[in-house]
Amino acid sequence: MIAEYLPQILLALSIQTVGVLSPGPSVMLILGVATARGRGPALMTAFGISCGSIVLAGSVVLGIAILLAEIAHAMTVMRILGGLYLLWLAYKAFSRAVNPPPLEVQAVARKSAVQTAFGGFLLQVTNPKAIAFWLAIAAVGGVGHAPAPVIVLFVLLAWLNSFVGHVAYALLLSAAPVRSLLVRFRSWVEGALGLFFVFAGYKLLTSSNR
Numbered sequence: 641m642i643a644e645y646l647p648q649i650l651l652a653l654s655i656q657t658v659g660v661l662s663p664g665p666s667v668m669l670i671l672g673v674a675t676a677r678g679r680g681p682a683l684m685t686a687f688g689i690s691c692g693s694i695v696l697a698g699s700v701v702l703g704i705a706i707l708l709a710e711i712a713h714a715m716t717v718m719r720i721l722g723g724l725y726l727l728w729l730a731y732k733a734f735s736r737a738v739n740p741p742p743l744e745v746q747a748v749a750r751k752s753a754v755q756t757a758f759g760g761f762l763l764q765v766t767n768p769k770a771i772a773f774w775l776a777i778a779a780v781g782g783v784g785h786a787p788a789p790v791i792v793l794f795v796l797l798a799w800l801n802s803f804v805g806h807v808a809y810a811l812l813l814s815a816a817p818v819r820s821l822l823v824r825f826r827s828w829v830e831g832a833l834g835l836f837f838v839f840a841g842y843k844l845l846t847s848s849n850r
Contacts, residue, residue, distance in 0.1 A: 642793065645786050649794055652700075652777045653801055656693075659773035660805035665726060665840055666770065669763050670809050672733060672833050673756070675822040679814035681756045686810040688757035690803035692764025696774045697798035701783060701791050719845065721766050726841030729763070733834035737827045760806075768840070 666689045674682035698704075764770055783794050812818060822829050 642790055645783050645790050645794075648783055649790075649797065652783075652794070653797060655773055655777050656798060656801050657805070659770060660802055662769075664769035665729075665767050665837070666760070666764055666806065667809050668833055668836055669729065669760065670806060671813050671822075672729075672736075672830065674810060674813040674819060675826055675829050676736060677751075677756075678819065679810070681751075681753075682810035682814045683807060684753050684756040685760040686806035687803065688760025688762075689764045689806045690799055691757070692761045692767075693770070693802035694795055694799050695765050696770060697795045700774055700778045701795065703778075719768070723841045723845035725762065725766050726837045727845075730834045730837035730841060733830045733837060737830035737834060764802075 670682050670685050670689075673685045783790055786794070813822070
């Protein structure tokens with residue numbers, strides 16, 4: 641049963657892997673969290689991002705991605721929400737660049753693990769780069785007509801693929817030598833992140849539906 645759908649699953653996962661490994665807003669968010677808050681929050685952010693991939697994978701399975709691509713108003717709403725969230729991230733990054741908050745654990749304890757993970761989740765489900773890759777997956781054919789066990793396997797593999805890739809980024813960017821370098825140039829890092837999010841948000845808000 642699974643063998644029949646294996647080519648589609650492998651093709652979809654290969655496209656997703658390219659999206660995960662190519663730096664974009666999600667990796668930039670992990671970079672910012674790793675710099676300001678360390679490994680634990682960076683890992684929770686990666687977990688939230690991977691959970692967002694469940695929503696995107698599910699939308700492909702259910703055909704929602706193709707449906708949204710055909711409905712101009714729906715895509716416009718998605719672009720506006722994603723663009724505004726990216727601009728909000730830019731504002732936060734610029735604020736930290738101008739007035740960096742303390743790095744002590746007590747200073748960041750106010751933000752819970754759930755809140756941290758939700759930030760990653762929210763970014764992923766509005767991430768234009770991730771959505772574009774999942775639309776590409778939907779275009780080449782999904783597993784929407786497959787039996788339920790195959791669909792569940794596909795969604796779980798998509799989650800695992802995203803989880804492993806983003807956790808790898810979190811571990812790398814929060815490693816002691818890397819983080820010490822990032823902390824040393826923290827204002828510059830936050831400023832660069834702010835510029836990136838402004839550019840990404842601007843491009844998303846000013847892009848037109850195709």
